[in-house]
Amino acid sequence: MLPLPPHRLFRPAMAVVAIAAALAAPAVQAIEPFVLQDIRVEGLQRTDPGTVFAALPFRVGDTYSDDKGAAALRALFATGLFKDVRIEIEGRIAVLIVEERPVIETVTFVGLKEFDKDVLVKSLKDSGIGEGLPFDRALIDRAEQEIKRQYLSRSLYGAEVVTTITPTERNRVNVSFTMTEGDAAKIKEIRIVGAKVFKESELTGLMDLTTSGWLTWYTKNDRYSRAKLNADLDNLRAYYLNRGYLEFNVENAQVTISPDKQDISLTITVKEGQPYTVTGVRLEGEYLGKDEEFKQLIGIRAGEPYRAAAVTATTKAFTDRFGNFGYAFARVEARTEIDRANGTVGVVLAADPQRRVYVRRIDVAGNTRTRDEVVRREFRQLESSWYDGERIKMSRERVDRLGYFKEVEVNENEVAGTADQVDLTVNVTERPTGNLQLGVSFSSADRLALSASVKQENVFGSGNYLGLEVNTSKTGRSLVFSTVDPYFTVDGISRGIDLYYRTSRPFNSLGDQYQIANPGGAIRFGVPFSEYDTVFFGIGIEQTNIGASSGIPAQYFNYRRLYGANSTSLPLTLGWARDQRDSAISPTAGRYQRVNVEWSIAGDVRFVRLNGQYQQFFPLWQKLTLGLNGEVGWGIGQGSRPYPVFKNFYGGGLGSVRVFEQNSLGVIDPTGAYIGGARKINLNSELYFPVPGTGNDKSLRIFAFADAGNVWREGEKITGASIRASAGLGLSWISPVGPLKLSWGVPLKKQPTDRIQRFQFQIGTAF
Known part of the structure; x- marks a missing residue:
């Protein structure tokens, strides 16, 4: 939140200017008009004379009059x-005698902790208070009051702001804001008076506002906010209304602050009323002859x-269905017929479809970087076509899924002078889509390692992806170039190109290293078959070089001995993905499925590599979410050669079976x-629940997990006894650098040779 929102701050003191001009007007003597021979300006110290002459309504050679003199005074005062x-x-000479306003030399803050200094400086400057700007005491006073109000909005009721103006040489001033912030007032008590049906603790648990707890230092939900209180009252109202208490009402919400302005008490008085049972639902009005179809939507x-x-869901479903038939302004009203004596209620749904309309034009607004065509090509509603609510909703979701915008809204505007046309405006708010990372690390294994990556998901606003990664780690070096054009064709077929050179030199127990080098490249295409389904296919070429070393693993040594150090493969890839999750980062409902086949059809290495994944998320009671994940990988050697060891799957760690060391299974x-x-084989289950005190915040959640799985060699029998399993607790945080997961657990099924790592963390992982 900006400490000083420019739209709420100070406006130029036009009243002061007008009064000053009026007071100065008598200085202009009533004279007969005459032709000016010269104009002089006296009193300037910093202002350019050209600024003064540009504001004057007369020039040398013009006829001067009292009216022009008064206009000149107003114009000069208006410059500020x-x-x-x-x-x-x-x-016949006009002499302008001016006294310049002092100029602000510096703006400083003393005792500022709650707000970001740079944001505060920018907001003040936007409002006319900043280095090099004219000093205006009225603006300073308003700034002081606005800063105090912002402190109050953050529950700092004891905060004081004192402004000090210090004159300096050359008609300049230093402005200093001294803040005494104090401690934020905390909510000490929340009482709900009049609640009899539900326990008070159950009702307060529905509120985001809470008393101080062990995590409220992070959530700040123990700080009073009127907006949060209103939202909490709506939550209470919805809780009762969804349980039959049709006449529930919040009669009063009283906020009490202690004399020392440190403690806040909330007392909410409610009237529950009696519960009502629905006796039936009746349709009234015009339903386009599709009454039975609409009845199927009744919930x-x-x-x-x-x-x-x-x-509410039923009336929305009715409105949306009317919209699918082109009736953009349909009205559906739900009326209740209450029988208090019997505790019953009848619901009447009255519909008025009004008129059918079509979309005249679709405009895009707010895209300061992204090109219009990037947004338009995601739209399924066409211009000059009948209005279709389902297509418009789908279009908005597709634009939102691009990931280029913080917010996406579609607004409908009636076309003036017509009864059957609307214009759609897609309002978007851009977000940064570039990622520049530079890193330096030092460890006993890697020594000094440099890493850098430049990724742009929306390069030049075209919607294309461009990435370059460099890593100089001793155990793994890489140079990767990637690009994706999501609309390689006008039909929405995507094209991706990867060029890479990777080397890995893992350690083993003998203290030696072996090197594997992988130069290669690939091109792939994605063909959308529906709004949720995409089929991928491509071809690549990859070379693998197994370096010699005294500590090389036996399987690598044997493969190198039998088939040589260098191997070339030409893999074809074919895949399918369906994503119906409500969020790719923190899903609470929906399903994700994918299957990918890699088949090397030529070269020294022949193999088939199959990988499949299935995820399902279930929203449960009390903000709980259950997530299930299953993944299967299967590799088969082709021709006379076994499955190449350098294409193996790995298991263990986050993203696999937690508690076991990363990639240590098998x-x-x-x-x-x-x-x-x-x-x-990899099976995961996670039960998410909100961190106490964070309310509905999905960016920070606690989860309990249970994992099972393992990896096996080609031809090895898969048995239940060979499965590894673990369980534990974790923390999921959508951090500024990506999804972060921390987990701590215990092994449920293990072998003596397994390497256990109870605490693990990883950035950029889902399961």
């Missing part, structure tokens, strides 16, 4: 540069308690190296 202006006439059930959410080579396997 002068404290006083007079005009004296000497013969209100006779014999159940009245639920406001079901009524058969361990006699050298102690972890080489993975040709088979992989």
Whole structure:
């Protein structure tokens, strides 16, 4: 939140200017009009004379009059540069005597902790207070009051702001704001008076505002906010209305602050009323002859308690269905027929479709960087076509899924002078889509390592992806160039190109290293078959070089001995993905499925590599979310060669079976190296619940997990006894650098040779 929102701050003191001009007007003597021979300006110290002459309504050779003199005074005062202006006439010469306003030399803050200094400086400057700007005491006073109000909005009721003006040489001033912030007032008590049906603790648990707890230092939900209180009162109202209490009402919400301005008490008085049961639902009005179709959308059930959410959902479903038929302005009203004596209620749904309309024009607004075509090509509603609410909703979701915008809204505007046309305006708010990372690390394993990456998801506003990664780690070096054009064709077929050179030199228990080099490239295409389904296919070429070393694992050594150090493969890829999750980062509902097949059809290496994944998320009671994930990997060697060891799957760690060390599952080579396997099974379950005190914040959640799986060599039998399993607790945080997961757990099924790592963390992982 900006400490000083420019739209709420100070406006130029026009009243002061007008009064000053009026007071100065008598300085202009009533004279007969005459032709000016010269104009002189006296009293200037910093202001350029050209600024003064540009504001005057007369020039040398013009006829001067009292009216022009008064207009000149008003114009000069309006510049805001002068404290006083007079005009004296000497013969046929106009002499302008000015007294400049002081100029602000510095703006400083003492005791500022709550607000960001740079944001505060910018906001003040936007409002006319900043280095090099004319000093205006009225603006300073308003700034002081606005800063105090901003402190109050953050529950700092004891905060004081004192402004000190210090004159300096050359008609300059230093402005200093001294803040005594004090401690924020905390909510000490929340009482709900009049609640009899539900426990007070149950109702306060629905509120974001809370008393101080062990995590409120982070959430700040123990600081009073009127906006948050209003939202909490709506939550209480919705809770009762969804349980049959149709006449529930919040009668009063009293806020009490202690004398020392440190403690706040909230007392909410409610009237519950009696519960009502629905007797039936009746349709009234015009339903386009599709009454039965609309009845299928009714979510209100006779014999159940009245639920406001079901009524709202039903009226919205009706409105959306009318919109699908082109009736953009349909009205659906839900009326209740209450029988207090019997505690029952009937619901009447009255519909008025009004008129059918079509979309005349679609405009895009707010895209300061992204090109219009990037937004337009995601739209399924066409111009000069009948209005279709379902297509408009789908279009908004597609634009939102691009990831280029913070907010996406579609507004409808009636076309003046017509009864059957609307214009759509897609309002977007851009967000940064570039990512520049520079890193330097030092460890006993890697020594000095440099890493850098430049990624732009929306390069030059075209919607294309461009990425370059460089890593100089001793155990893994890479140079990767990637680009994706999501609309390689007008039909929405995407094209991706990857060029890379990677080397890995993992350690083993003998203290030696072996090197594997992988130069290669690939091109792939994605063909959308529906709004949620995409089929991918491509081809690549990759070379693998297994370097010699005394500590090389046996499988790598044997492969190198039998088939040579260098291997070339030409893999074809074919995949399918369906994403129906409500969020790719922190989903609470929906499903994600993918299957990918890599088939090397030529070269020295022949293999088939299959990888499939299935995710499902279930919203549960009390803001809980259950997530299930299953992944299977299967590799098969082709021709006379076995499955290449350098294409193995790996297991263990975050993203696999937690608690076991990263990539440590499977058969361990006699050298102690972890080489993975040709088979992989991975099962995960996570139960998410909000961190106490964070309310509905999904960016920070606690989860309990249970994992199972392993990796096996080609031909090795998969048995239940070989499965590894673990369980524990974790923390999920959508941090500024990406999704971060921390987990701590215990192994449930393990072998003596397994490497256990109870605490693990990773950035940029889902499961």
